[in-house]
Amino acid sequence: MSNPNNTLAKARIAVLGYGSQGRAHALNLRDSGLDVVVGLRKGGPSWEKARAEGFAVAEPGEAVQGADLVAVLTPDMVQPKLYTDAIEPNIKAGAALLFAHGFNVHFGQIDPRRDIDVILVAPKGPGALVRSEYERGRGVPCIWAVQQDVSGHAEARARAYADGIGGSRAMLIRTDFKEETETDLFGEQAVLCGGASSLVQAGFETLVEAGYQPEIAYYEVLHELKLIVDLFYEGGITRMLEFVSETAQYGDYVSGPRVIDAGVKQRMKDVLKDIQDGSFARNWIAEYDAGLPNYRKYKQADLDHPVEQVGKQLRARMAWLQAGAAKAAAEPLKKTG
Ligand code: NAD
Ligand code: MG
Numbered sequence: 001m002s003n004p005n006n007t008l009a010k011a012r013i014a015v016l017g018y019g020s021q022g023r024a025h026a027l028n029l030r031d032s033g034l035d036v037v038v039g040l041r042k043g044g045p046s047w048e049k050a051r052a053e054g055f056a057v058a059e060p061g062e063a064v065q066g067a068d069l070v071a072v073l074t075p076d077m078v079q080p081k082l083y084t085d086a087i088e089p090n091i092k093a094g095a096a097l098l099f100a101h102g103f104n105v106h107f108g109q110i111d112p113r114r115d116i117d118v119i120l121v122a123p124k125g126p127g128a129l130v131r132s133e134y135e136r137g138r139g140v141p142c143i144w145a146v147q148q149d150v151s152g153h154a155e156a157r158a159r160a161y162a163d164g165i166g167g168s169r170a171m172l173i174r175t176d177f178k179e180e181t182e183t184d185l186f187g188e189q190a191v192l193c194g195g196a197s198s199l200v201q202a203g204f205e206t207l208v209e210a211g212y213q214p215e216i217a218y219y220e221v222l223h224e225l226k227l228i229v230d231l232f233y234e235g236g237i238t239r240m241l242e243f244v245s246e247t248a249q250y251g252d253y254v255s256g257p258r259v260i261d262a263g264v265k266q267r268m269k270d271v272l273k274d275i276q277d278g279s280f281a282r283n284w285i286a287e288y289d290a291g292l293p294n295y296r297k298y299k300q301a302d303l304d305h306p307v308e309q310v311g312k313q314l315r316a317r318m319a320w321l322q323a324g325a326a327k328a329a330a331e332p333l334k335k336t337g
Contacts, residue, residue: 006034007153007160014039014067016060016082018046020127021100022073025165026055028134032164039063039070039086060086069096069157076101077288080109091116094150096157101184102177105147107281118148119158122180123167130165139166143175185275190268197302200225204307214310222307223314 015026016039023046030036038050039060050057057063064070064087072079072087083104091097096117104110105118112118123130125140133140142162146154162168188194203221208214231240241249274280287295302308315321 006032006163007156008034008069008164011035011068012037012066013161013164014063014070015073016040016063016071016086017073017075018050019073019075021123021130022046022071022127023050023053024123024127024130024134025071025073025100026050027053027131028165029161030055031134032166034164037063037067061090064090066092067095068092069098069161071098071100071161073100076103077285079104083110083112088113096151096154098158098161102145102147102181103185103281106177106181107278107285109285112148114148115150116148117146117151117154117157119154119161120145120147120175120177120180121158121162121165121167122184123165133170134166137169139169141171141173142167143173143180145174145176145180147177182272182275185280186268186272189275189280190271196225201305201307208306214306215314218307218310218314222311 012035013029014037015022015029018026018038018040022038026036026038036055038055038057039062040047040050040057042059047057060082070087070091072082074082079099087097091113093115094117096119097112099105099118099120100122102120102122105112121142121144123140123142125133130140142165144158144162144167146158149155151157159168159172162172200222204214204217207217207220228240231243235242241252244252271280287293
């Protein structure tokens with residue numbers, strides 16, 4: 001809903017990228033009464049989609065010209081070149097440059113011009129949820145930060161942008177680029193993507209190597225994880241403990257710390273150190289620049305893991321998932337990042 005007190009009420013906002021976050025932000029900002037232009041490569045995969053959804057669409061450099069706020073919502077690894085080619089030569093003095101992840105600024109891959117504001121608004125959820133919550137009159141909590149304030153309004157602009165995408169309806173937490181970047185990388189590496197998938201694979205291998213059926217191992221260590229994570233999400237570990245049997249709780253208390261022991265925590269600290277001292281970022285940028293040779297190899301190993309083979313067959317028999325898959329195919333942007 002249009003808010004006349006919004007600092008961005010008369011501003012032109014260029015949203016670069018129309019993927020998970022870009023599409024959700026552009027739609028929410030527009031529905032909040034703000035003036036949005038979408039910046040994309042002509043002939044790129046999202047150009048027609050943004051056009052069909054009623055946006056003015058322009059090449060990135062053109063979209064940046066005249067914009068009072070430029071939201072950089074392309075994949076992180078393409079942002080440095082996008083900045084050099086399209087943003088730096090075109091962004092107005094006094095305009096704001098906004099990110100949804102601090103990686104490039106924090107690790108020095110983008111060195112923003114000194115005459116612009118540099119801010120961050122990162123929703124704590126995938127774009128599809130940012131959009132669907134907004135449509136329900138709610139919002140996804142956002143963390144926000146100011147890196148550079150030349151206008152004297154950087155904070156108001158970040159807050160206004162968070163208002164525009166619906167984040168303020170839920171909660172805003174102030175952070176800085178360093179904290180957002182380091183905690184985001186740590187979470188996905190140690191716990192969410194890396195930790196969880198390695199835990200599942202190790203559990204699956206343990207059962208199968210002990211002679212149990214892979215189908216049953218799949219249900220026990222992967223499928224049922226959703227039930228537990230849903231309970232965490234709704235009410236924390238407390239809710240999970242309320243929900244599971246006494247036997248499961250006792251097993252949790254005595255065996256959880258045997259598996260995830262002090263050695264695991266020490267290695268988590270090592271992972272965090274590599275993030276903090278920049279070695280992870282250096283390695284990842286070198287890997288990306290080399291054409292992703294190891295990334296492809298690691299990914300293939302994950303895709304080839306036996307838990308994936310058995311999972312594919314079992315999921316084909318889960319009617320409720322087939323309905324979900326059909327819905328996801330109809331709305332292809334439903335992805336998390
Ligand atoms: P995405 O991969 O879903 O979408 C990227 C978009 O950028 C696509 O529209 C693509 O066509 C376009 N694009 C690619 N290269 C381009 C170029 N050179 N010029 C112009 N457009 C180009 O990306 P995403 O997941 O929405 O991530 C965008 C940003 O949001 C990243 O900084 C990411 O870290 C951050 N973020 C993502 C999530 C998430 O849930 N996906 C959550 C919080 C923050
Ligand atoms: Mg992340």
